[in-house]
Structure formats: C-alpha cells, structure tokens
Amino acid sequence: MLNWFKKKPATPPAPQPAPAPPPQPEITPPVDQPAADPVGPAGDAQAAPAPLETAVDGTMAEEIVVAAPTPVPPPVPLPSPLAVALLPELEDKPEKKSWFSRLKDGLSKSTSRLTDGITGIFTKKKLDDEALEELEELLIRADLGPVTAARLTAGLAKTRFGKEVSAEEVKDYLATELQKIVEPVARPLVIDPSKKPHIILLVGVNGTGKTTTIGKLARQFRDEGKIVWLAAGDTFRAAAVAQLKVWGERTGCPVVARDTGADAAGLAYDAVEQATKAGADVLLIDTAGRLQNKAGLMEELRKIVRVIKKLNPEAPHTTLLTLDATTGQNAHSQIEVFKDMVAINGLILTKLDGSARGGVLVALAEKFKLPVHAIGVGEGVYDMRPFEARAFSRALVGME
Numbered sequence: 001m002l003n004w005f006k007k008k009p010a011t012p013p014a015p016q017p018a019p020a021p022p023p024q025p026e027i028t029p030p031v032d033q034p035a036a037d038p039v040g041p042a043g044d045a046q047a048a049p050a051p052l053e054t055a056v057d058g059t060m061a062e063e064i065v066v067a068a069p070t071p072v073p074p075p076v077p078l079p080s081p082l083a084v085a086l087l088p089e090l091e092d093k094p095e096k097k098s099w100f101s102r103l104k105d106g107l108s109k110s111t112s113r114l115t116d117g118i119t120g121i122f123t124k125k126k127l128d129d130e131a132l133e134e135l136e137e138l139l140i141r142a143d144l145g146p147v148t149a150a151r152l153t154a155g156l157a158k159t160r161f162g163k164e165v166s167a168e169e170v171k172d173y174l175a176t177e178l179q180k181i182v183e184p185v186a187r188p189l190v191i192d193p194s195k196k197p198h199i200i201l202l203v204g205v206n207g208t209g210k211t212t213t214i215g216k217l218a219r220q221f222r223d224e225g226k227i228v229w230l231a232a233g234d235t236f237r238a239a240a241v242a243q244l245k246v247w248g249e250r251t252g253c254p255v256v257a258r259d260t261g262a263d264a265a266g267l268a269y270d271a272v273e274q275a276t277k278a279g280a281d282v283l284l285i286d287t288a289g290r291l292q293n294k295a296g297l298m299e300e301l302r303k304i305v306r307v308i309k310k311l312n313p314e315a316p317h318t319t320l321l322t323l324d325a326t327t328g329q330n331a332h333s334q335i336e337v338f339k340d341m342v343a344i345n346g347l348i349l350t351k352l353d354g355s356a357r358g359g360v361l362v363a364l365a366e367k368f369k370l371p372v373h374a375i376g377v378g379e380g381v382y383d384m385r386p387f388e389a390r391a392f393s394r395a396l397v398g399m400e
C-alpha cells in the first residue's frame with residue numbers, strides 16, 4: 001500500500017525591503033577536477049535531519065522543503081564551442097565480457113529462483129496436474145503475474161500433458177513464450193537528430209536509480225559522439241545535485257544546476273534554453289521522486305513539462321520512468337501513479353542484478369505495453385544495455 005505524506009503548508013515569503021538579485025543557474029563545465037563545492041548545500045541539509053517515515057520505496061522520507069518562487073534568471077554565459085570540443089576523453093571502457101554473460105550474471109538471482117524450481121519439479125516426472133500446479137506457483141513467485149503464469153502453464157499442458165518432460169524442455173518452452181511477451185516492448189531508445197536537443201525527462205521514485213541511469217545514458221550517448229547536457233532537476237536533495245555533477249564530470253557533460261530548494265521548473269527552463277543554444281544533441285533532465293508528497297510532486301512534474309513546452313512545444317520528447325526491479329510487484333503501482341502525473345512513454349528497469357524479481361518485467365510488459373528501453377544490471381557506468389527480448393528471456397530461465 002502506498003503511504004503518502006501530507007504536504008506541509010508553504011510559509012509565505014517574508015516581504016523583502018529591496019528585491020534581491022535573481023539567482024543564477026550554475027553550469028558545471030565538464031572539467032577534470034572536482035566541483036567547487038560538491039557537498040556544500042548537502043552538508044547544510046543533512047545538518048538538520050528531518051522527521052522520518054517509511055516511504056513507498058522503503059526508504060525514509062525527508063522533510064519537505066517548499067521553495068519560494070524563483071524569478072527567471074537572465075541568460076548565463078555558455079561554454080564556448082572550444083570548451084565543448086575539449087570535453088575530456090572518456091575513461092574506463094567496459095570489460096571484455098560479452099553482454100550476454102553480463103546479463104546472465106546480473107540476472108543470476110532471478111534465474112536461480114526459476115531454474116532451481118523447474119529442476120525440482122521436472123526431475124523424471126510426467127506432466128500431471130500436480131506438476132502444473134507447482135509450475136504455476138513458481139512462475140507467480142517469480143513475479144510473472146498470475147495471468148501470465150496461468151497462460152504459460154496451460155500452454156505447456158496443451159501439448160505435453162501426460163508425457164515425460166525434462167527441465168530443459170520446460171525452460172526452452174518458457175524462454176520462447178517469454179520472448180513472445182516481451183518482444184513488442186523491447187525497443188531501443190532512439191535519439192532524434194533533428195531535435196537538437198532531444199529532451200529526455202527522467203522520473204521515478206527516489207532511489208530507483210534515476211541519477212545513475214542519467215549517468216549511464218550520458219556515457220552511452222557520449223560514446224556515440226553526441227553532445228549531451230544534464231539538468232539537476234532534483235533540486236530537493238542537495239546530494240542528488242552533487243551526484244549529477246559528478247556524473248557530468250565523469251562523462252564530459254555540462255550540468256545545469258541551482259541551489260537546493262530552487263524551483264525545478266525554472267531550472268528545467270534554463271537547461272532547455274542553454275542546451276538549445278549550445279547545439280546539444282541530448283538533454284537529460286533529472287527530477288525529484290518524493291512520492292511521500294504525491295500532490296506536490298505531481299504539481300512539480302507537470303510544471304516542468306509546461307515550462308519546457310514553452311520553449312519547445314514537442315518536448316519532452318521522451319519521458320522515462322525508472323523502476324527498481326527489487327521492489328517486484330510495487331513497480332505496477334509506481335507506473336500507475338506516475339502515468340497519472342506525466343505522459344510516460346518508456347521504462348528503464350534498474351537493479352536487475354540485485355534482484356530475484358526480474359520476472360516482474362514480463363508482467364509489466366504484458367500489462368502496460370510500455371517500451372522497455374534498457375535494463376540496469378549494476379552500478380557501473382556500463383552496467384546498462386538496451387533491453388533485448390531473446391537474451392533476457394533465455395537468461396531469465398538460465399539458458400545459454
């Protein structure tokens with residue numbers, strides 16, 4: 001059950017004797033040195049711990065800070081074309097291991113749950129009602145969902161009932177059927193070169209991996225030779241801003257950021273404006289994920305979208321929802337909730353490596369039919385790949 005928090009009433013800003021100069025968004029150019037003050041505001045925020053309660057993702061909620069309205073700042077100087085050209089060379093190339101073996105390693109917890117069960121049920125056994133029932137239960141426990149579990153079991157019964165069936169045959173059957181389910185949603189994230197920039201908004205509950213996913217995507221696009229800008233739209237958490245700046249440095253991408261508590265929509269506006277002027281190919285915008293304050297978050301996300309559209313009516317071109325695979329069935333309610341807030345048109349499933357619940361991807365594909373662009377199988381910058389139906393289905397049931 002989701003556990004929403006009530007938004008704290010906003011404290012009206014005290015009347016100012018004279019208007020303060022408007023805050024300037026900060027652009028962190030991609031340089032080979034630490035940001036000037038990566039944790040300064042975070043230190044402040046952490047100095048006064050807020051009351052805590054358990055949030056939807058199992059983390060602890062922080063106090064909700066309502067920012068005073070921020071005037072739109074004047075344009076800030078852009079990095080010169082030379083500075084863009086001198087973006088640092090990309091470091092740490094991926095290890096030589098094949099993608100399939102990385103996927104298999106990542107999915108090993110989900111895989112062993114299924115394969116151990118299948119081997120247990122189908123060791124020298126005829127396919128009878130009892131075996132079918134056990135298989136159906138196993139598929140439900142693996143988060144495939146009851147409807148899919150029933151359909152797959154019935155499908156197997158149709159051709160093999162009363163016959164001896166080996167565990168390998170069952171795995172083979174499942175891999176084929178799972179592939180049919182996930183194939184339609186397996187679509188790579190395609191950047192439209194005519195957009196300049198292709199604007200991608202990342203949404204999702206705190207801790208699901210938005211910021212890390214931005215880092216991984218930024219690296220991927222930079223490896224493809226694209227100019228990528230990042231926007232630290234999670235202005236609620238100082239640590240999130242600092243984290244994005246680090247990703248900006250590591251991937252060679254300018255980061256548009258403001259101080260903690262700043263208006264996220266204003267920041268997004270600046271980012272679109274600056275990235276457009278700079279001729280960026282891609283702009284990745286991070287957002288807050290405070291589901292504890294659902295109404296506040298909805299208002300914030302909708303405002304971000306409205307403001308972006310003022311500059312670019314077609315944008316955001318892609319709105320990605322990140323889902324943490326370890327939360328299993330909770331992913332369903334997260335999609336429902338975020339679909340009500342913004343027009344989600346793609347999913348990225350993270351933390352499949354730490355989860356025995358990778359099967360949830362199948363249930364999500366069946367129910368929501370939203371494109372699954374990529375999956376995260378680790379914390380490293382290369383631990384994310386396009387979602388491939390065949391590789392995923394075979395890895396999930398432990399096949400080569």
Ligand SMILES: Nc1nc2c(ncn2[C@@H]2O[C@H](COP(=O)(O)OP(=O)(O)OP(=O)(O)O)[C@@H](O)[C@H]2O)c(=O)[nH]1
Pocket residue numbers: 204205206207208209210211212213234237240287288289350351352353354375376377378379383
């Ligand atoms: N094992 C594993 N860890 C991941 C993956 N993706 C992200 N993480 C970790 O999950 C944690 C949360 O990731 P973040 O990127 O900070 O998540 P977020 O949604 O931006 O969270 P907030 O910054 O709190 O809004 C970090 O410790 C990441 O390293 C993944 O695919 N696998």
